[in-house]
Amino acid sequence: IVWGKWALPNLLAALTRERKNSKIQVFTQIMVNILNNIAIPCLVVAVVSPNCFYNAFVAAPEVTSTVYYKECTSINGVTGQCLRNEQDPIPTSYHPPFTYNYQCSASLITYYSSAFVSMCIISTFVTPLVQLLYQWLHSRADPGTYWHRLLESSLPSIAKPV
Secondary structure, three states: HHHHHHHHHHHHHHHOOOOOOOOOHHHHHHHHHHHHHHHHHHHOOOOOOOOOOHHEEEEEEOEEEEEEEEEEEEEEEOOOEEEEEEEEEEEEEEEOOOOOOOOOOHHHHHHHHHHHHHHHHHHHHHHHHHHHHHHHHHHHOOOOHHHHHHHHHOOOOOOOOO
């Protein structure tokens, strides 16, 4: 939130040497926020979650099993019936291929919902309170002091007194 509200706009202003509300800066800020808050977390969950594409990048462990089959070891020569069976073991193993199980959307909700809810709570309550604190500190700061200049440079122009 600090990155999106303060660092990114000031970084863009410093890099482009233009006013803070230019169309390019607003577009860039929107795109970076979409990437940071939606696209990148979704991609991380898709790659890391075992319900998504994890086994497409990391091979699944080898599956080993033993199959037993019956083999007739003694046959009655007259009737052709089996007189004695033995079970012979056949060990087998294989590396399972990647298969998509259609549970990725549930994983996105499971992993990302807590971060998204926290971000929304902070954006809804903490950010406005910090902005009100900035305004209050700015109104109480003595003009000409370093503190006043610092608050003046970081406070958005819409929040400054007329």
